[in-house]
Amino acid sequence: GAVVSQHPSWVICKSGTSVKIECRSLDFQATTMFWYRQFPKQSLMLMATSNEGSKATYEQGVEKDKFLINHASLTLSTLTVTSAHPEDSSFYICSAGWAGGSNQPQHFGDGTRLSIL
Amino acid sequence: SQKIEQNSEALNIQEGKTATLTCNYTNYSPAYLQWYRQDPGRGPVFLLLIRENEKEKRKERLKVTFDTTLKQSLFHITASQPADSATYLCALSGNTPLVFGKGTRLSVIA
Numbered sequence: 001g002a003v004v005s006q007h008p009s010w011v012i013c014k015s016g017t018s019v020k021i022e023c024r025s026l027d028f029q030a031t032t033m034f035w036y037r038q039f040p041k042q043s044l045m046l047m048a049t050s051n052e053g054s055k056a057t058y059e060q061g062v063e064k065d066k067f068l069i070n071h072a073s074l075t076l077s078t079l080t081v082t083s084a085h086p087e088d089s090s091f092y093i094c095s096a097g098w099a100g101g102s103n104q105p106q107h108f109g110d111g112t113r114l115s116i117l
Numbered sequence: 118s119q120k121i122e123q124n125s126e127a128l129n130i131q132e133g134k135t136a137t138l139t140c141n142y143t144n145y146s147p148a149y150l151q152w153y154r155q156d157p158g159r160g161p162v163f164l165l166l167i168r169e170n171e172k173e174k175r176k177e178r179l180k181v182t183f184d185t186t187l188k189q190s191l192f193h194i195t196a197s198q199p200a201d202s203a204t205y206l207c208a209l210s211g212n213t214p215l216v217f218g219k220g221t222r223l224s225v226i227a
Contacts, residue, residue: 046214111158
């Protein structure tokens with residue numbers, strides 16, 4: 001099946017640091033990637049939809065200047081949490097799918113546990 | 118606003134029994150409903166997809182039903198095993214990205 005690789009799997013850093021998370025589709029070309037955030041015992045909350053070669057679409061309430069998304073190729077999307085603060089600590093998960101392909105499953109990475117001290 | 122409820126935060130059953138998980142939704146008419154499994158510290162893994170015009174879908178020991186009148190999906194695991202212990206998420210989709218429920222944490226006790 002399709003494989004999505006997410007890196008790093010966990011990050012601990014000081015407040016004010018910027019952190020970059022990579023999401024790669026290893027065996028297929030993903031025109032669309034999705035970034036989610038998940039707090040303990042909560043559902044996955046969609047942050048933004050990333051389309052290759054165009055600007056990401058952010059969900060309401062998500063600061064696009066704080067969570068920078070780049071989808072420069074069909075196999076790589078990155079999420080940069082700029083000037084991270086303790087409240088940004090969470091589990092960040094990416095997934096890859098097909099644009100408009102709501103009838104297809106999404107393939108998820110294994111997530112990045114971000115802890116801001 | 119759209120609302121998805123998975124009826125139990127946690128469900129404990131004995132090995133060999135059938136586990137039944139419920140997903141209810143309101144203010145939404147999804148074209149598809151998907152079920153995922155999520156283990157601690159891992160990303161969700163796709164299990165089954167069912168379309169709005171399908172009543173039931175099966176895959177090995179898994180069965181999903183979709184009742185658009187009741188706005189409900191049931192997810193069954195027959196002959197459950199301790200290895201089935203995980204959190205199960207339902208997700209709705211149509212013309213928008215997937216919307217997830219909070220999940221039900223299933224524990225199968227040997």
